Amino acid sequence: MKLDVFNIQGEKTGRAVDLPDDVFGGEPNEHVxxxxxxxxxANQRQGTHKSKERWEISGSTRKLHRQKGTGGSRKGDINSPLFPGGARVFGPRPRDYEQKLNKKVKRLARKSALSAKAKTGSIVIVEDLNFEAPKTKTFVDMLSKLNVGKKSLVVVAEQNENAHLSSRNIPNTKLVRAQDVNTYEIMYANTLVLSEGSIQKIVETLA
Known part of the structure; x- marks a missing residue:
């Protein structure tokens, strides 16, 4: 698949890049x-939720009234989950939500995500971002001239401090290095903006 290369002014450079079919031209695997x-x-969850159990409640352990003869129901102490301020039955406990996934499956998922974006025409190729100084307005103008709507993911070959500082305050726009891109961010973005140099990095990462 060949795509035109644009500059940061949104103009065609007259060049085109060929996206490798083994990374961008496959059939997306929805289950992966x-x-x-x-x-x-799941791995974003902290798992620090906690509610007090019966033994953790600060209250008297005295039985509220005798077992029989009152005409009322049987009751234990005031810490019972049946009373206001009492414990919670089977409440949440701190736990680790981390899930494991094989490297091959994760690699296939990224290829599927990239192929899905290529299939829907949601990939834009731009020259390498070389900003002389960090300036958010310059980055916003670039996205506007490239006709990139909301929720965009900009992928660069290497860490670019000026580009990072220029993009970090823009809502629904994220800038990442090619080796750090993941399936969720690719699928979440409406448009994938790839710098020219990042394509080879992505291919090497997913080889």
Whole structure:
């Protein structure tokens, strides 16, 4: 698949790049995409939720009234989950939500995500981003001239401090290095903006 290369002014440079079919031209595997996205979201959870159990409640352990003869139901102490301020039955405990996924499956998921974007024409190729100084307005103008809508993922070959500082305050726009891109971010973005140099890095990472 060949795509035109644009500059940061949104103009065609007259050059085109060929996206390798083994990375960008495959048939998206929906189940693998599901597994990779589920793993990513699960691994974002902190798992620090906690509610007090009966033995942790600060209250008297005295039985509220005698067992029989009152005409009322049987009651234990005030820490019972049946009373306001009492413990919670089977409440949440701290736990680790981390999920494991094989490297081959994760690699296949990224290839599927890239292929899905290529299939829908949601990939834009731009020259390598060389900003002389960090300036958010310059980055916003570039996205506007490239006709990139909301929720965009910009992929660069190497860490670019000026480009990073220029993009970090833009809502629904994220800039990442080619080796750090993941399936969830690719699928979440409406448009994938690849710098010219990042394509080879992506191919090497997924080889």
């Amino acid at each position: 995409l599901y597994l990779a996205v589920k793993q990513y979201l």
